[in-house]
Amino acid sequence: MRTPSQTVGPYFSICLTQWANGPVADAGGVKIGGFVLDGVGDPVPDAMIETWDGERFARAGTNDEGRWEVTTRTAPHINVSVFARGLLNRVVTRIYFDAGAVPDTVPEERRDTLVAQPDGDGYRFDIILQGEGETVFFQV
Amino acid sequence: MIDPPLDYPGYKSTALRHPKRPLIELPRGLTELSAPVLGEDRIGALDNDLTRQHDGEPQGQRIIVHGRVIEEDGRPVPNTLVEVWQANAGGRYFHRVDNWPSPLDPNFTGLGRTLTDDTGYFRFITIKPGAYPWGNHPNAWRPAHIHFSLFGRAFTQRLVTQMYFPDDPLFFQDPIFNSVRDERARKLMISAFDYESTEDSWALAFKWDIVLRQTPMEDA
Numbered sequence: 001m002r003t004p005s006q007t008v009g010p011y012f013s014i015c016l017t018q019w020a021n022g023p024v025a026d027a028g029g030v031k032i033g034g035f036v037l038d039g040v041g042d043p044v045p046d047a048m049i050e051t052w053d054g055e056r057f058a059r060a061g062t063n064d065e066g067r068w069e070v071t072t073r074t075a076p077h078i079n080v081s082v083f084a085r086g087l088l089n090r091v092v093t094r095i096y097f098d099a100g101a102v103p104d105t106v107p108e109e110r111r112d113t114l115v116a117q118p119d120g121d122g123y124r125f126d127i128i129l130q131g132e133g134e135t136v137f138f139q140v
Numbered sequence: 141m142i143d144p145p146l147d148y149p150g151y152k153s154t155a156l157r158h159p160k161r162p163l164i165e166l167p168r169g170l171t172e173l174s175a176p177v178l179g180e181d182r183i184g185a186l187d188n189d190l191t192r193q194h195d196g197e198p199q200g201q202r203i204i205v206h207g208r209v210i211e212e213d214g215r216p217v218p219n220t221l222v223e224v225w226q227a228n229a230g231g232r233y234f235h236r237v238d239n240w241p242s243p244l245d246p247n248f249t250g251l252g253r254t255l256t257d258d259t260g261y262f263r264f265i266t267i268k269p270g271a272y273p274w275g276n277h278p279n280a281w282r283p284a285h286i287h288f289s290l291f292g293r294a295f296t297q298r299l300v301t302q303m304y305f306p307d308d309p310l311f312f313q314d315p316i317f318n319s320v321r322d323e324r325a326r327k328l329m330i331s332a333f334d335y336e337s338t339e340d341s342w343a344l345a346f347k348w349d350i351v352l353r354q355t356p357m358e359d360a
Contacts, residue, residue: 006302011233015225015251039156057176086153088144138166
């Protein structure tokens with residue numbers, strides 16, 4: 001039997017997001033960021049986002065406005081783990097840059113929650129944990 | 141179910157933060173079968189000693205926390221990053237959001253990092269964290285715990301959890317601990333007092349093995 005998950009809690013930033021290069025997987029990459037929102041649309045100021053594309057890893061905490069941002073390369077898809085106070089386990093989603101690449105297992109009307117939108121010189125990817133426009137999350 | 145449900149009413153903050161739509165099966169490919177290799181060139185010699193990060197020693201009971209990171213079949217996970225963070229002896233975190241009336245300790249920040257060795261073994265030196273109130277329900281207290289973060293060898297093995305101490309009288313009222321519904325799984329979060337590893341006239345010891353999900357196979 002394996003060790004179960006527990007919430008990251010509200011105080012993880014004293015450790016996990018302290019490393020200097022945390023949000024920057026590749027300084028020559030693009031900025032990808034957005035808001036983390038809860039079931040009533042309020043920002044989640046104590047979430048942590050990790051991105052992994054098979055080669056590049058980045059992580060960033062959300063700020064007081066619930067916004068996160070990493071600098072990495074675009075890829076066919078990027079795996080995203082979301083941790084927060086109130087999440088007893090991480091939730092996992094994916095960032096796609098091409099709507100046509102989203103797996104068929106995702107209902108068509110929800111596919112746009114997985115597609116990053118061009119935003120200035122980077123991309124925007126909001127993560128809605130619950131409710132209208134809820135982001136598609138995957139079973140790991 | 142080993143992991144806690146994302147919707148667990150006893151822990152109030154889950155109410156607006158858990159997805160309500162069904163989770164969708166994740167395809168297994170390169171991004172699931174791999175994990176970042178972190179820390180090899182960035183871990184300092186004292187990063188696993190939380191009692192030596194300041195000019196003086198922190199208040200509290202000095203303890204050794206050690207064990208192995210293994211997979212479900214017992215295979216060790218070597219050279220993997222283990223990150224920890226915790227409250228001080230009085231139950232206060234070195235964090236701007238934590239302002240309950242227990243003093244900060246100028247000699248304790250409460251973070252540590254290490255890499256497992258070739259056998260999956262890790263060792264930290266720290267002080268025993270205190271319990272603290274958290275307002276989830278009337279007279280709510282978190283049992284003493286140390287937060288752990290692990291990557292393993294595959295994205296699917298990523299684990300953030302908490303290590304507890306044996307026989308804590310606060311377990312009965314803690315919804316985070318009790319959110320793990322399987323009693324055997326819950327016990328896997330509790331360290332064992334390890335008299336054999338106690339160092340005479342210096343530190344008590346607690347042993348805790350961390351078991352990660354089996355390394356996944358690629359979808360055929």
